[in-house]
Amino acid sequence: MSKSFRNQARYGVLGAALVASVLVPGTTASAVVSPDISVTNAKAHLDQLQTIATNNGGNRYTGRTGYRASADWVKSKLDAAGYTTTLQSFSTSAGTSYNVIAEWPQGDANHVVMTGSHLDSVSSGPGINDNGSGSAGVLETALAYAASGQIPRNRLRFGFWGAEELGLVGSKYYVNNLPAAERDKIELYLNFDMLASPNPGYFVYDDNPAGNGARDDLVSYFTSKSVQTEYIDVQGRSDHAAFRSLGIPTAGTFSGAEGIKTSAQATKWGGTANAAFDACYHRSCDNINNLNLTSLDRQIDAIGHMIWNYAQKDYGTTIPPTGPNLLQNPGFEAGAVNWTGTAGVITNSTSKPAHAGTYKAWLGGKGVTATANLGQSVTIPASATAASLALWITIDTAETTTSTVYDTVKVQIVDGTTTTTLATYSNLNKSTAYSLKTLNVLAYKGKTVTVRFLENEDSSLQTSFVIDDVAVTAA
Structure with missing residues (x-):
């Protein structure tokens, strides 16, 4: 900080203030996101x-x-x-x-x-x-x-x-x-x-x-x-x-x-x-x-x-990308139709609310050593100039640590024999409300790939990863 600044007397205790509305692609409003920077x-x-x-x-x-x-x-x-x-x-x-x-x-x-x-x-x-x-x-x-x-x-x-x-x-x-x-x-x-x-x-x-x-x-x-x-x-x-x-x-x-x-x-x-x-x-x-x-x-x-x-505030900004959802049964309302993976992951259990509708994908939550996965094949047009994978997720955990990762869900793209992890969420990302995650998949234009969610849970306390309303769009 430049220069000497001896007079720092202009202070006033701040009261509560309203959080500005923050917009994300494809929505009118979203919960405020507060990442943990290392x-x-x-x-x-x-x-x-x-x-x-x-x-x-x-x-x-x-x-x-x-x-x-x-x-x-x-x-x-x-x-x-x-x-x-x-x-x-x-x-x-x-x-x-x-x-x-x-x-x-x-x-x-x-x-x-x-x-x-x-x-x-x-x-x-x-x-x-x-x-x-x-x-x-x-x-x-x-x-x-x-x-x-x-x-x-x-x-x-x-x-x-x-x-x-x-x-x-x-x-x-x-x-x-x-x-x-x-x-x-x-x-x-x-x-x-x-x-x-x-x-x-x-x-x-x-x-x-x-x-x-x-x-x-x-x-x-x-x-x-x-x-x-x-x-x-x-x-x-x-x-x-x-x-x-x-x-x-x-x-x-x-x-x-x-x-x-x-x-x-x-x-x-x-x-x-x-x-x-x-x-x-x-x-x-x-x-x-x-x-x-x-x-x-x-x-x-x-x-x-x-x-x-x-980054997501609406300044009258063009929303990238737009277009029809390339996934089938993206909100799971038809049950497991078009999705493959671990049996029972797609559920209408009232224990965990869906983002919309009744069904959602519930991975984890067992409190024992376990893994689960869910995926769907999708073709991203070769003509795409922008392509994204979006999902709504809420994470509930009994883990009390604020520093140690025990349970995870990975968002992956499987391209032939190559698997790429786009994002990893863990017990440290606990959120009682659904939040929207948007990931870039333009690198896979012209290819048929599998969107996969891979969950791993350890033997101690439970973490539930609940995913709903998944979309792959291209423009």
Whole structure:
């Protein structure tokens, strides 16, 4: 985070806020999705940034080798995940710097949801909280979205900014060099700068243009996790300011810098009163030991919540893809007709409600070591330019762990002798309501393949995976 910001007095405790309606393909509304973004993976990214700093004079400052190594490493991760990436160079008073811009190659390019963080450190240290934490969180969320197999309604774009510590140079260069028509396509910019302060607070930006709604969605998310928040106007202190100055709606979170935590805040959030949120702010001690992983975990889950939901927000977006359902008996209302697999999986038992109608596929729920499967053959037209597999799923489990996978259901495509797992859901994805999952199957155009659900349950507590209203569509 750039510049000193001594006056952090503009706080106000937030009350409850309404969650904006989030739309998904083929529906009018859906339950809000809150994925669990791996803090273990994010911490591994921070370890790598620390190693880069250590190997390059102790910092990742603009114009020095540590920054270029950081940018190259982030780009390589995004390239491998399937993003279209650009290393955008620009000049600064400290030498050449770079923005890493990554775009997911699906979704309506006329409606862009952008998320960013600054990647550079100050010259005096490795910048692991400021702002390795934001960059690691944004990176891991981007990688998790790519791995999820979902098809976004809107175009997702991620920016890792250079030279923020020199006055937001990178983000200003990026947005000011976009043609006006391209700037107008950005519906929202989300900024994450300092997420793991050792004595953390939970601040939500309060400087967004009127009618944004994203600010309130962040507050509602934290409230749902029993985390109190406070508004803060960070003004021109981080990269969102470059977007806000051009009228683009912005939102973001912040765990505090050199400001002092009050007694009231310590009562609310824990930690130490009358001490800085981050005593190592802009110092050499902002290293891998200068982190609060609980704060990091909560904050990156908030990033995931926003990206997953705003990826599907209806901005008047073209819904991909549309067309008739290529599956037969997709809602199971004819029982097992057209489906093959484990006997008894398709059921009208009243113990588990269907998404619609009476019948559904109920895999698992036995509480003993068992496996079950269900599948149907389908041909995806060779002329397809888009193709998706969609399903509604609810997951009920008696497992109490929040970290260990015991029971799973895999969504697979069987193509001859090759089986590809598109997505895996587990007891960790417990959801009392049905949620829609949409997966990309365009790679199988011109082929006849089998859509299969494969469930595995261990010998301890039960997990029930209930699937209904499956669709394969192409356009």
